[in-house]
Amino acid sequence: MIPTFGDLSEETPAPGLRVLQPRRGYRWGVEVYALAGFALGAGGPMAFPVARAIELGSGSGVVSLLLASCGVAVRGWERDPAWVALAQESARRSTVRGSVRFTVRDVRAPTRARPADVVVANPPWFSPTAGPISPDDRKAAARTMLHGTVQDFVEAGLRLAPRVCVVTRPERVAELKLRSAYVARLASLPGGAVLLAEVRQGEGETVGETFDVPVAYAAFRGLPIERPS
Numbered sequence: 001m002i003p004t005f006g007d008l009s010e011e012t013p014a015p016g017l018r019v020l021q022p023r024r025g026y027r028w029g030v031e032v033y034a035l036a037g038f039a040l041g042a043g044g045p046m047a048f049p050v051a052r053a054i055e056l057g058s059g060s061g062v063v064s065l066l067l068a069s070c071g072v073a074v075r076g077w078e079r080d081p082a083w084v085a086l087a088q089e090s091a092r093r094s095t096v097r098g099s100v101r102f103t104v105r106d107v108r109a110p111t112r113a114r115p116a117d118v119v120v121a122n123p124p125w126f127s128p129t130a131g132p133i134s135p136d137d138r139k140a141a142a143r144t145m146l147h148g149t150v151q152d153f154v155e156a157g158l159r160l161a162p163r164v165c166v167v168t169r170p171e172r173v174a175e176l177k178l179r180s181a182y183v184a185r186l187a188s189l190p191g192g193a194v195l196l197a198e199v200r201q202g203e204g205e206t207v208g209e210t211f212d213v214p215v216a217y218a219a220f221r222g223l224p225i226e227r228p229s
């Protein structure tokens, strides 16, 4: 059906969702619930009203689908047409309160689009010179900045929405402080190696948050993640 991925598994990350991902290769983890929850304010001190969202680098589409399951109208953009085809198939199999549409787009290409309330992204964050690159091309493109940097994602996001929420790592936070933008919110996932950051246009202080992962799971009525054996 989607031949370039090999064997697929179909997951139910939340009620109504049927999301396909490769059994071997890039698979999502707890950060997808955390990112969607962080954008909505679930698991944090304050809820944000979100009617329209854009996801940059949507991959399997799971983050977009989680947001759409909460009633948000979501557009998922991804440079790899095979991921887009897979996410479109997952959208066909899923029932959501909002809506979701996946298209092939590279975040580095200038684009015009209807603005959104928030942009979400879980961009690749490893430098190509910082260690071994996965021999799986698709996994490599998901993890290593081969087709754009974290800054490319954030800059594209700030052209589309006043709030850009990203999954990142402590060593990348400095790169989020772009000209005319600031990190407004910062939260750490358990273990501290993965952070959630919200970048906004203008100037302001960074507020550190305690992010409650179980509350974010509960917001989506999320089910435990099963790892392939």
Ligand SMILES: C[S@@+](CC[C@H](N)C(=O)[O-])C[C@H]1O[C@@H](n2cnc3c(N)ncnc32)[C@H](O)[C@@H]1O
Binding pocket: 027, 028, 032, 056, 057, 058, 059, 060, 061, 062, 063, 077, 078, 079, 080, 083, 105, 106, 107, 108, 121, 122, 123, 124, 141, 142, 143, 147, 148
């Ligand atoms: C870490 S994965 C995240 C996938 C999905 N959002 C998730 O959280 O499971 C990063 C995604 O960004 C995509 N990507 C990398 N460079 C891109 C670019 N320049 N434009 C659009 N998507 C890109 C990759 O193909 C990959 O699907």
